[in-house]
Amino acid sequence: MYPIVRKEILSASVKLFDLKAPLVAAKAKAGQFFILRSDEKGERIPLTIADFDREQGTITAIFQEIGAGTRLLGQLEAGDAVLDVVGPLGVPSEIERFDGPVVVVGGGVGIAPIYPIARALKEAGNRVVSIIGARNKELLFWEEKMAAVSDELIVCTDDGSYGRKGFVTDALKDFYEANKDLQRVWAIGPMPMMRAIANTTRPMGVHTIVSMNPLMMDGTGMCGACRVLVGGETKFACVDGPEFDGHLVDFDLALKRLTIYRDEEKRALAALEHHHEGGRCGCH
Amino acid sequence: MSLKEKIRQEMPCQDPQVRRANFDEVALGYTEEQAVKEAARCIQCKKPKCREGCPVEVLIPDFIKAVAERDFAGAAVKLKEKNALPAICGRVCPQESQCEEKCILGIKSEPVAIGRLERFVADWEMAQGASATEAAPAKGAKVAVIGAGPAGLTCAAELAKLGYAVTVFEALHTAGGVLMYGIPEFRLPKAIVDKEIANLRQLGVELQFNVVIGPSMTVEELMNEQGYAAVFLGTGAGLPNFMGIPGENLCGVFSANEFLTRTNLMKGFRFPEYGTPVKLGRKVAVLGAGNVAMDAARTAVRLGAEEVTIVYRRSDKEMPARAEEIEHAREEGVQFKLLTNPVEIIGDENGWVKAMKCLRYELGEPDASGRRKPVAIPGSEFVMDMDTVIVAIGTGPNPLATKSTAGLELNRRGNIVADEEGRTSIPGVFAGGDIVTGAATVILAMGAGKKAAQAIDAYITAKAAEAAN
Ligand SMILES: Cc1cc2nc3c(=O)[nH]c(=O)nc-3n(C[C@H](O)[C@H](O)[C@H](O)COP(=O)(O)OP(=O)(O)OC[C@H]3O[C@@H](n4cnc5c(N)ncnc54)[C@H](O)[C@@H]3O)c2cc1C
Ligand SMILES: Cc1cc2nc3c(=O)[nH]c(=O)nc-3n(C[C@H](O)[C@H](O)[C@H](O)COP(=O)(O)OP(=O)(O)OC[C@H]3O[C@@H](n4cnc5c(N)ncnc54)[C@H](O)[C@@H]3O)c2cc1C
Ligand code: SF4
Ligand code: SF4
Ligand code: FES
Ligand SMILES: [Mg+2]
Numbered sequence: 084m085y086p087i088v089r090k091e092i093l094s095a096s097v098k099l100f101d102l103k104a105p106l107v108a109a110k111a112k113a114g115q116f117f118i119l120r121s122d123e124k125g126e127r128i129p130l131t132i133a134d135f136d137r138e139q140g141t142i143t144a145i146f147q148e149i150g151a152g153t154r155l156l157g158q159l160e161a162g163d164a165v166l167d168v169v170g171p172l173g174v175p176s177e178i179e180r181f182d183g184p185v186v187v188v189g190g191g192v193g194i195a196p197i198y199p200i201a202r203a204l205k206e207a208g209n210r211v212v213s214i215i216g217a218r219n220k221e222l223l224f225w226e227e228k229m230a231a232v233s234d235e236l237i238v239c240t241d242d243g244s245y246g247r248k249g250f251v252t253d254a255l256k257d258f259y260e261a262n263k264d265l266q267r268v269w270a271i272g273p274m275p276m277m278r279a280i281a282n283t284t285r286p287m288g289v290h291t292i293v294s295m296n297p298l299m300m301d302g303t304g305m306c307g308a309c310r311v312l313v314g315g316e317t318k319f320a321c322v323d324g325p326e327f328d329g330h331l332v333d334f335d336l337a338l339k340r341l342t343i344y345r346d347e348e349k350r351a352l353a354a355l356e357h358h359h360e361g362g363r364c365g366c367h
Numbered sequence: 368m369s370l371k372e373k374i375r376q377e378m379p380c381q382d383p384q385v386r387r388a389n390f391d392e393v394a395l396g397y398t399e400e401q402a403v404k405e406a407a408r409c410i411q412c413k414k415p416k417c418r419e420g421c422p423v424e425v426l427i428p429d430f431i432k433a434v435a436e437r438d439f440a441g442a443a444v445k446l447k448e449k450n451a452l453p454a455i456c457g458r459v460c461p462q463e464s465q466c467e468e469k470c471i472l473g474i475k476s477e478p479v480a481i482g483r484l485e486r487f488v489a490d491w492e493m494a495q496g497a498s499a500t501e502a503a504p505a506k507g508a509k510v511a512v513i514g515a516g517p518a519g520l521t522c523a524a525e526l527a528k529l530g531y532a533v534t535v536f537e538a539l540h541t542a543g544g545v546l547m548y549g550i551p552e553f554r555l556p557k558a559i560v561d562k563e564i565a566n567l568r569q570l571g572v573e574l575q576f577n578v579v580i581g582p583s584m585t586v587e588e589l590m591n592e593q594g595y596a597a598v599f600l601g602t603g604a605g606l607p608n609f610m611g612i613p614g615e616n617l618c619g620v621f622s623a624n625e626f627l628t629r630t631n632l633m634k635g636f637r638f639p640e641y642g643t644p645v646k647l648g649r650k651v652a653v654l655g656a657g658n659v660a661m662d663a664a665r666t667a668v669r670l671g672a673e674e675v676t677i678v679y680r681r682s683d684k685e686m687p688a689r690a691e692e693i694e695h696a697r698e699e700g701v702q703f704k705l706l707t708n709p710v711e712i713i714g715d716e717n718g719w720v721k722a723m724k725c726l727r728y729e730l731g732e733p734d735a736s737g738r739r740k741p742v743a744i745p746g747s748e749f750v751m752d753m754d755t756v757i758v759a760i761g762t763g764p765n766p767l768a769t770k771s772t773a774g775l776e777l778n779r780r781g782n783i784v785a786d787e788e789g790r791t792s793i794p795g796v797f798a799g800g801d802i803v804t805g806a807a808t809v810i811l812a813m814g815a816g817k818k819a820a821q822a823i824d825a826y827i828t829a830k831a832a833e834a835a836n
Binding site for chain 2: 106107110115120124125126127151152155166167168169170171172300301303304305306307308310312317322335336339340342343344347348350351354355
């Protein structure tokens, strides 16, 4: 069992857990993820390692409740435990020192996974410019944490309820206009956002890394559910990624593949809602 | 002698029409009367050919003799002298190409049903309750076993019996490897695997799940920092191959590993009570004709697919699956489209599979494997309507553990190079099972695990003697 040592509610649908998982905490690096299973009947849910504390042996996960799996997870409280945690998985981000500014872009819950990358880039001596965005103010989190590891922080909301009104792509374009020596971009968020960032940087010729979040199960290269097409080649995101060159990723295919189990996901959510708020009773 | 039956005893099975809709075991096992009758068919050869066909040289005539004499307990003792997991092997060994192929009775009539007798004895013994195995006095040395498949589990059990403190590190959340995530319940009930794992725990073996050797911990750390005197790598061949044809990333194309793992390990057949969904259309093609393909096809039948077709580029003689599984698949209504191979998977506007373009084949000259090579017939292209494609054309070695171990020699396919006893290029590091041989069989993996345990014992003993001098 892996205890939840701290829970924080970041917004109505976004929660944070600090999980005791010493083995994962000991090895975790920016860009990696882990997989958890809340209980015997639960799915294996991949989540990014948003932070880690090697001394305490804890890792931090931030997740959005979107379907049955994450909703059930969100019902757990500090002091509860999840049944399985495995990681760190995936290839760590390549962190090096660049001769010019680098930009990290985090959209929605993508702010969580972009944080350790920004920190690692900063620690490597880079000039780090962070752009974080969400639909509205309520959905923003970790602004201060991001500011602490950035030379400059730009905050955007789609509806203008906080920071700059507009999309992260607009903020990135403006930054590039003023800083043509932009070296590299990391973008993490919903796939349409990552695609939009990749499309924005393509004409600039700025190398852009995105973190793909396809369907995953084992996370060790055993099932192939996480296939993504990168530069015409099939890759397994869990072991070859999750980071890939955003200019080479086939986003259309990736977006379609996310919908494979949509009918079943709806059924699972309906079954969950049909039950009392306590969660699964297994009466089916 | 006149009492002897010419024909082997039939295996009682669930009716095909009934079992098409459930995940319960298909073959029900011999009754005592059947077992005794079948055992009486064995003529107790002085030079038993059957043993030559068995990779672990089970004392076949000896255990069968005991069955014929109704000494089932004695039969179990004989059987387990060479085979630690008879309940599993009796069910999944390809007997027709191993022990039974060599049985002398097979020349004139039917071979003795060695596998079925093996299963009978193992099940009989389990029904009597667990027999305590006595472990040797503690040796004071620790050994790490990576991977809890048949190779790793057998190696761990042997080492524990020799008195070593053994820890098994497994990437998944449960033990068993392919026995748990690949082979379905209707062929190998998971309760049997669980019993074997409980036995292992009784021997004092520690199981640590959710540890991926490589990213979570390295072999070097296990040996240099955590004090393991030796490491056994039994990480299997779990990396699914795809064909590299257009359309194979469409929605509705799954690897057999994904499909079977969702169903078996994650219990997707009980979705939504269990959270992991399984997706299946009405018309399902399974590519390949090995055990994995048969398991996928028969699982698809049970999940309610209307039409399930095995698509294979050679003929029925070359199909690598166990004969019994092919027969069972046919009885359950699985179709076989042989001498056929897909060249493209065609999608609809939403990115879902809708058809498969195939070529017909004929058999040409024998190839390196001795099987006649399939040759495409020019202009034979045709299209099959399909909404699900399950790819079961083999698996390769998973590189997570091997690539993180500096100095470990691999062959060009990525398999670990190891000698007969499991020794690798690194002293103290041993390997066996599918990670060495490529995808093979349960019994070969077990045999490799057992041999390696003996080699590990010899290695540690010699090192200790050296240190004492
Ligand atoms: C490497 C990686 C890192 C991730 N990191 C985070 C993170 O830090 N925070 C966060 O909120 N989310 C993260 N995700 C996405 C998260 O795993 C999914 O949102 C979650 O699994 C949905 O489960 P569900 O049962 O609640 O939703 P469902 O109702 O089952 O599905 C809703 C949608 O979620 C996606 N999804 C469903 N199952 C999976 C699965 N097994 N793997 C991936 N996506 C799935 C699909 O797009 C699906 O349509 C990450 C995914 C990957 C692959
Ligand atoms: C669907 C299917 C049906 C089959 N049917 C038959 C049959 O009827 N008869 C037969 O004889 N054979 C059959 N086989 C083949 C047989 O199952 C295998 O040959 C056998 O399981 C190999 O055993 P193994 O211990 O080498 O590897 P596996 O059983 O593959 O076990 C390897 C284990 O190592 C773990 N692992 C991998 N990498 C790591 C890592 N880095 N760190 C920690 N753990 C790791 C894996 O999760 C897995 O649990 C079948 C195979 C499949 C897939
Ligand atoms: S272990 Fe397999 S090959 Fe050996 S006797 Fe038993 S069934 Fe036959
Ligand atoms: S070869 Fe056949 S008949 Fe002879 S001992 Fe073996 S099982 Fe019995
Ligand atoms: S999640 Fe199974 S191979 Fe990547
Ligand atoms: Mg889900």
